[in-house]
Amino acid sequence: ITEVCGAKRVGYFGPAQFYIALKLIAAAQSGFPVRIESIKNELPLPRFMALKNDSEVRYGTPAEIHGVKFQVPHANLEKNSYKRTDEGDKQEPKSPPMSPVCSPPASPSTYQRIPLSYGYGKSRSGLEQQHGAPYEVRHPTHQQEGPSSGNYGAKPALSCSTLNRSLSAEREQQDSSTHYSDDPWRITEEQRDYYINQFRSLQPDLNSFISGSVAKNFFTKSKLPIPELSHIWELSDVDCDGALTLPEFCAAFHLVVARKNGYQLPETLPETLLPEYLQAASLKPMRDCTLFDSYSESLPGSQQTRDFSRTEVRRPEEVPDNSALLQDAKKDDKQALKVSTALKTIPKEFQHLTVKTAAQESNALKARPRSRSYSSTSIEDAMKKGEEPPTPPPRPQKSHSRASSLDLNKIFQQNTQAVRSGWLPPPPPALPPRPSVSQTEQVSEAELHPQMNRNPSQAEENSSAKKEVVLAQPPSKPARRKLRTEAQGLETPELSPTINVTSSLPAVKPHLPVQKQSSKQKRAIQTAIRKNKEANAVLARLNSELQQQLKEVHKERIALETQLEQLRPVTVL
Amino acid sequence: VLVSVICSSPQNYPLYIRSVPTENELKFHYTVHTSLDVVDEKISAMGKALVDQRELYLGLLYPTEDYKVYGYVTNSKVKFVMVVDSSNTALRDNEIRSMFRKLHNSYTDIMCNPFYNPGDRIHSRAFDNMVNSMMMQVC
Numbered sequence: 001i002t003e004v005c006g007a008k009r010v011g012y013f014g015p016a017q018f019y020i021a022l023k024l025i026a027a028a029q030s031g032f033p034v035r036i037e038s039i040k041n042e043l044p045l046p047r048f049m050a051l052k053n054d055s056e057v058r059y060g061t062p063a064e065i066h067g068v069k070f071q072v073p074h075a076n077l078e079k080n081s082y083k084r085t086d087e088g089d090k091q092e093p094k095s096p097p098m099s100p101v102c103s104p105p106a107s108p109s110t111y112q113r114i115p116l117s118y119g120y121g122k123s124r125s126g127l128e129q130q131h132g133a134p135y136e137v138r139h140p141t142h143q144q145e146g147p148s149s150g151n152y153g154a155k156p157a158l159s160c161s162t163l164n165r166s167l168s169a170e171r172e173q174q175d176s177s178t179h180y181s182d183d184p185w186r187i188t189e190e191q192r193d194y195y196i197n198q199f200r201s202l203q204p205d206l207n208s209f210i211s212g213s214v215a216k217n218f219f220t221k222s223k224l225p226i227p228e229l230s231h232i233w234e235l236s237d238v239d240c241d242g243a244l245t246l247p248e249f250c251a252a253f254h255l256v257v258a259r260k261n262g263y264q265l266p267e268t269l270p271e272t273l274l275p276e277y278l279q280a281a282s283l284k285p286m287r288d289c290t291l292f293d294s295y296s297e298s299l300p301g302s303q304q305t306r307d308f309s310r311t312e313v314r315r316p317e318e319v320p321d322n323s324a325l326l327q328d329a330k331k332d333d334k335q336a337l338k339v340s341t342a343l344k345t346i347p348k349e350f351q352h353l354t355v356k357t358a359a360q361e362s363n364a365l366k367a368r369p370r371s372r373s374y375s376s377t378s379i380e381d382a383m384k385k386g387e388e389p390p391t392p393p394p395r396p397q398k399s400h401s402r403a404s405s406l407d408l409n410k411i412f413q414q415n416t417q418a419v420r421s422g423w424l425p426p427p428p429p430a431l432p433p434r435p436s437v438s439q440t441e442q443v444s445e446a447e448l449h450p451q452m453n454r455n456p457s458q459a460e461e462n463s464s465a466k467k468e469v470v471l472a473q474p475p476s477k478p479a480r481r482k483l484r485t486e487a488q489g490l491e492t493p494e495l496s497p498t499i500n501v502t503s504s505l506p507a508v509k510p511h512l513p514v515q516k517q518s519s520k521q522k523r524a525i526q527t528a529i530r531k532n533k534e535a536n537a538v539l540a541r542l543n544s545e546l547q548q549q550l551k552e553v554h555k556e557r558i559a560l561e562t563q564l565e566q567l568r569p570v571t572v573l
Numbered sequence: 574v575l576v577s578v579i580c581s582s583p584q585n586y587p588l589y590i591r592s593v594p595t596e597n598e599l600k601f602h603y604t605v606h607t608s609l610d611v612v613d614e615k616i617s618a619m620g621k622a623l624v625d626q627r628e629l630y631l632g633l634l635y636p637t638e639d640y641k642v643y644g645y646v647t648n649s650k651v652k653f654v655m656v657v658d659s660s661n662t663a664l665r666d667n668e669i670r671s672m673f674r675k676l677h678n679s680y681t682d683i684m685c686n687p688f689y690n691p692g693d694r695i696h697s698r699a700f701d702n703m704v705n706s707m708m709m710q711v712c
Binding site for chain 1: 681682683684685686687688689696697698699702
């Protein structure tokens with residue numbers, strides 16, 4: 001299977017390979033031969049770890065390998081489960097059919113490499129439970145719910161973020177060692193958002209505590225027996241101060257959710273629920289949780305959720321570069337601020353942007369777009385709970401900013417300068433170590449070209465910002481070694497209008513229709529700033545790498561000189 | 574060597590009893606219960622200083638067994654009584670004090686739990702774990 005899906009060829013399991021592999025596993029388990037053609041059939045979900053499996057044929061178009069589509073239904077379910085109050089019938093994955101593809105999320109959710117997806121399944125079941133439906137939670141639960149999750153209307157951005165996260169989780173194989181699919185103690189994005197909202201309802205200030213009595217009343221509502229609640233409290237109140245901070249509250253809530261789903265309470269607090277763990281997220285990409293405190297302090301409360309989700313998302317991808325991650329986090333911070341100030345359409349745009357890019361680039365694992373999707377997702381989550389999940393936006397979204405940039409040429413003139421200057425290095429904070437410095441240099445060259453071409457036309461400013469966004473995306477794709485192609489790939493899907501303007505740009509893709517929205521302007525500004533910061537980060541990294549090389553060269557030189565010295569007396573007669 | 578621990582309320586009923594399983598467990602229970610009288614005596618006698626880490630030192634109670642019973646009282650009149658086997662008596666005083674301190678800390682942690690009502694039996698697993706570790710370590 002590994003060979004067939006192409007993992008052997010490329011040397012790793014990228015999203016495409018992963019999904020193909022899952023389908024092949026399902027095929028093999030169903031008795032089909034392991035061949036590419038067999039995944040074209042309707043297949044039941046693959047069975048992992050001898051779990052009872054949902055044998056419903058949930059796989060949609062087998063040809064649809066793009067992870068984002070898989071994740072869309074998955075994430076959709078997550079969102080909807082929050083809003084549901086009648087989860088009793090969720091046990092069977094026979095949820096109303098939604099859009100095409102849905103099964104893969106279930107598989108990934110059980111797969112070891114995608115703990116976050118698994119977490120989705122868990123949270124889903126947890127939320128359902130909370131709504132009162134008795135549920136026998138077994139391991140297959142999430143698997144069954146995976147497909148059912150696919151059957152809900154969804155927010156594409158959320159799915160994108162899910163996809164991105166899961167994809168990155170795939171790539172970050174070292175994460176998988178701690179994230180086995182059976183881990184019910186991880187808090188997923190939606191769960192975290194939900195907990196935070198609950199926290200806010202009890203205590204508006206997210207930095208402060210929930211007192212013991214308030215928490216007691218709250219958790220008593222969960223109808224768990226008092227001794228169990230007492231034990232949950234003991235586990236989650238790590239500092240034993242009689243009050244719950246937000247991470248402690250999240251941990252407690254998560255334990256309640258798990259308990260209601262039938263999981264036995266652990267004797268000690270799982271590592272993933274420790275407050276330090278929940279708080280130290282963004283500083284350590286390996287970690288699950290986000291930079292809780294810093295974000296909550298820097299942002300208004302309503303945006304905190306978004307930041308959490310964003311940093312959470314970013315975490316798995318940016319293992320190789322902590323500094324870049326931090327910078328990204330900060331950039332996203334600012335971005336979040338701006339986004340929050342922007343209209344609600346902006347989140348949608350972000351969503352659409354991420355969805356679009358993800359759809360266009362199957363291997364896209366982009367920190368930036370991901371975070372944007374997260375921010376938009378959380379905004380939407382927080383504010384649009386009752387709204388219809390937007391359908392995946394068409395390409396035009398990108399052009400919105402472009403159009404607006406056209407309208408605001410003068411405004412963005414200054415930005416252009418900044419954008420151009422910051423344009424030089426590719427913004428790949430998530431760029432795995434494989435693409436070396438040379439690649440970044442190449443990318444910078446590639447980017448310089450479009451940049452030069454853009455100089456004359458101010459209309460390109462926003463598009464250059466977009467391009468930065470786009471360019472940011474490919475670097476994270478390990479499959480793309482050639483930056484030229486990356487840049488091209490980046491540019492083509494996203495910046496077609498721009499490309500048309502700049503002849504030197506390797507243009508390929510169709511035009512993105514231009515739509516004008518005032519929010520685009522702000523978004524463009526934010527994007528530009530963010531890109532600049534990314535560029536700074538990349539430059540700094542590049543600099544450090546070069547310094548390193550210089551040091552090594554120096555060392556070599558010194559070694560050679562000493563050798564020479566040693567040899568000289570011998571030669572001297 | 575720590576044999577038994579009891580934590581009793583201000584009203585002198587036990588909140589928590591734990592012993593090393595031996596055939597004389599009941600005897601230990603009886604011992605600690607009677608020692609509560611001695612504790613009360615000391616409390617009333619002392620007046621101000623209510624917190625004394627080692628209020629009760631019996632030494633040899635019976636010739637057949639030498640064990641010592643130590644007592645400890647918190648500010649809220651919650652009493653801890655510990656029975657230790659006197660194999661290593663010489664080294665024991667500070668250790669006893671530290672053990673009582675640990676017990677007291679665990680007890681305050683329990684009190685912090687809003688789901689715990691003062692006066693309830695203590696079912697806390699964390700508390701159990703702590704006592705277990707103390708018993709193991711002493712042994």
